[in-house]
Amino acid sequence: MTRLVVTGASGFVGRRLMTMARERGHDVLGLCRQPPADGTDLVGGYDLGSDSLPVSLSGVDCVVHCAARVHQMNDQASDPLASFRQHNRDATLVLARAAADAGVRRFVFISSIKVNGEQTRPGQPFQADDRPAPEDPYGQSKAEAEEGLRAVAAETGMEVVIIRPPLVYGPGVRANFAALMGLVAHGLPLPFGRVDNRRSLVFLDNLVDLVLTCCDHPAAAGQVFLVSDDDDLSLARLVRELAAAMGRPARLLPVPVSVMSLVARLLGRADLVKRLFGSLQVEVGPTRERLGWTPPVTVSDAFRRTVKAGSST
Numbered sequence: 001m002t003r004l005v006v007t008g009a010s011g012f013v014g015r016r017l018m019t020m021a022r023e024r025g026h027d028v029l030g031l032c033r034q035p036p037a038d039g040t041d042l043v044g045g046y047d048l049g050s051d052s053l054p055v056s057l058s059g060v061d062c063v064v065h066c067a068a069r070v071h072q073m074n075d076q077a078s079d080p081l082a083s084f085r086q087h088n089r090d091a092t093l094v095l096a097r098a099a100a101d102a103g104v105r106r107f108v109f110i111s112s113i114k115v116n117g118e119q120t121r122p123g124q125p126f127q128a129d130d131r132p133a134p135e136d137p138y139g140q141s142k143a144e145a146e147e148g149l150r151a152v153a154a155e156t157g158m159e160v161v162i163i164r165p166p167l168v169y170g171p172g173v174r175a176n177f178a179a180l181m182g183l184v185a186h187g188l189p190l191p192f193g194r195v196d197n198r199r200s201l202v203f204l205d206n207l208v209d210l211v212l213t214c215c216d217h218p219a220a221a222g223q224v225f226l227v228s229d230d231d232d233l234s235l236a237r238l239v240r241e242l243a244a245a246m247g248r249p250a251r252l253l254p255v256p257v258s259v260m261s262l263v264a265r266l267l268g269r270a271d272l273v274k275r276l277f278g279s280l281q282v283e284v285g286p287t288r289e290r291l292g293w294t295p296p297v298t299v300s301d302a303f304r305r306t307v308k309a310g311s312s313t
Contacts, residue, residue: 002062003026004064008032008068010030010034010036010042013110029041033046060104061104062106106216113166124281146162153222167201171306181310187251193254195236198234201229209293228295235276239252
């Protein structure tokens, strides 16, 4: 049994991490800003803008830091980079130093693949040891947090593990993935039949399984891990997998990508071109080899679980 503290414990990843950690017999305490009314083992009052913690970390074996100011498509902050740095870099390092001072053995940081960049070329997936190349304030703040954590580890001897997930999906997923699920569920024809890109995704339970592995695996200390379902999808296959999970036909129209890209740019949505039609692949071979880890849930099963949870809400 490992004594864990999880930040962001009421969030998408944190909630599932709390549940799976308890199921595996760990003693786990969650920190969040404001726990839900039915929250158990959750302590409120954890604020990324504060230098104080609502609990002592004495006697804790591992801290898993999930809390963050997340990437936002239409950021309203007057200085987005300063805000991301305050919440994602500075707050992370405050927590890490508090953990080291309390004698915490290991600190697991949930970073982002955006540290590597936004897009990959065919056959050239991101590697864990690539030089960071973030392209937005969120990714830059995560990269700076990683750099600061390495310094804390060097100064204190606390073991730091960094995990960079791509898009995470699963029961309760929101934003673009949920919107795509809605379009498929309604049977609307989608013009993605010729999109042959490759995107790495990670199912929520696969990510959490890796996080829990990293909490106590001897070979994880001091490492950076990329994670995915190890089954990269084109946008067209993603629609087909979702449709199959729903028991519906995949209505895909063979519209040329060049035509859709031109229309998106004319509409002032050039950002959609990269997100929908570009590739972003990660190499998980080193993660599997170093930790002896395999994603426990297949893509098809992951989509079924995600769709089933969505249809029951």
